[in-house]
Amino acid sequence: MIRHLLIFVITAALGALVALVVRSAFHQPYAAPADSHEHPAATAPAADKTPTKPANDPHAGHASTPAAKPVNDICAICGMDADPKLTAIYQEKVIAFGCAKCPPKFAKDPERFGPYFLRNQEAP
Ligand SMILES: [Zn+2]
Known part of the structure; x- marks a missing residue:
């Protein structure tokens, strides 16, 4: 249970981080x-007073x-x-696991399993 929560939080944090990086790289402030x-x-110049458009709209821009x-x-x-609820990021791609036992295994050895996830194949 705790492990599920941890995985979820870490995944969410990673996703948020990626989104933030992408956003700050591409997003024009106004x-x-x-x-x-x-x-x-x-x-007209100096007339750009967009009234109260919050810059931190979570759905703004193209960042997935x-x-x-x-x-x-x-x-x-x-x-x-x-x-699709059990996911991790590998090489900036979202990969999904079959059951809750798999994310920790992946975390221990991402380089072994990651390529198979990207190819959508079961590792031998
Ligand atoms: Zn599994």
Whole structure:
């Protein structure tokens, strides 16, 4: 139970971190959120008073949420169908595990299992 929580928290934190990095790399502080219509600075200068648009809208921009789609649908460790709720990040890709026993195994040896997750194959 505690382990589940830990995994969840770590995964969420990693996702948030990735999103934050991506966001700060690409996000223009006062650009319109989402990829709506681009206004290429056509407004009069110094008249850009966007009223109370919070800069930290969690759904702003194009950064995907931490719960992005896993790249695999079978677990490389146990071969079961991947559960999208049991995920980790490997090489910036979301991978999903078949059961709760697998994330700790992956954590111990990500380089062994990671490539199989990316290929959606069960490890030998
Ligand atoms: Zn498993």
